Amino acid sequence: MTPTAEWLKIWQEKKALLACPSDLNDYFETQEISGKKLDHLELGSVSIPTGEILVRDPLVFIQQDAQPYTLKVPTGEFPVTACIVVPDEDGDCARYAAVKVQFTAYDAVRFEEALIGIEDLKEFNEGEFFGFNVDAGLGCVLDRESLKHFCAFQDKFQLENPGKNLYDDYFAELFAKNYSENPTYQREGGDWINWQIPGTTYNIPFFQSGFGDGTYPVYYGFDVDENICSLIIQFIDIELAYGEDEFDMI
Structure with missing residues (x-):
């Protein structure tokens, strides 16, 4: 769906408000934020054959009519990396704070929220974001073309396996196998x-969504020449979630 001229006008006016309040480079270039140790986990590659990219909950919000983001990204196979909040003495598990797709060799100098072109921007204010919804504790990055094949696989599975659940009866085994091989x-x-979608060469990484279900922002990274060089999903605002505010420090 092509954004309307009115939407594009408001989008240009609101661009400053769509900037990420955190420096997402820190998630992937530093080893600690707000006292939390960080590490990084390589999740393989994602297939982007058309450049029309989406971020979705792979178990709940995969539909054929799902809309990609308005700005196209480079095409090809691109590495996907998760920023991990490392478990410490508090007993929590590893939390995936952010996931990055790196499209080029260049670094991002600014981050702006990725939108699909139908959001209501008129009342959008500082500190807000649109994001994507998670209802099964997982996110995924995929291309509009791979979405078609995902939906076809989903439909075929349901037709051939009446009464069965796509996660419990298919994906759970793959997650358990990956844990045993990469704990x-x-x-x-x-x-x-x-x-890899069966019958295709398209890869889609699935990953845990930080603290679980919710709504999470997705940001384009732009390099110094204003070209898109990365896409980052922010599951946890580390400073907000783990930092001490001024009252705690008195």
């Missing part, structure tokens, strides 16, 4: 997979 920063049932 670092995963819970026993598995926290990520890199899935």
Whole structure:
């Protein structure tokens, strides 16, 4: 769906408000934020054959009519990396604070929220974001073309397996297998997979969504020449979630 001229006008006016309040480079270039140790986990590659990219909950919000973001990204196979909040003495599990797709060799100098072109921007204010919804504790990055094949696989599975559940009766085994082969920063049932859609060469990484279900922002990274060089999903605002505010420090 092509954004209307009115939407594009408001989008240009609101661009400053769509900037990420955190420096997302820190998530992937530093080893600690707000006293939390960070590490990084390579999740394989994602296939982007058309450049029309989406971020979705792979178990709840995968539909054929799902709309990609308005700005196209480079095409090809691109590495996907998760920023991990490392478990410490508080007993929590590893949390995936952010996931990055790196499209080029250049670094981002600014981050702006990715939108699909139908959001209501008129009343949008500082500190707000639109994001994507998670209802199954997982996110995924995929291309509009791979979405078609995902939906076809989903339909075929349901037709051939009446009464069965796509996660319990298909994906759960893949998550458990990946945990057994790559246990670092995963819970026993598995926290990520890199899935190749059967019958295709398209890879889609699935990954845990930080603290679980909710709504999470997605940002384009722009390099110094204003070209898109990365896409980052922010599951946890580390400073907000773990930092001490001024009252705690008195």
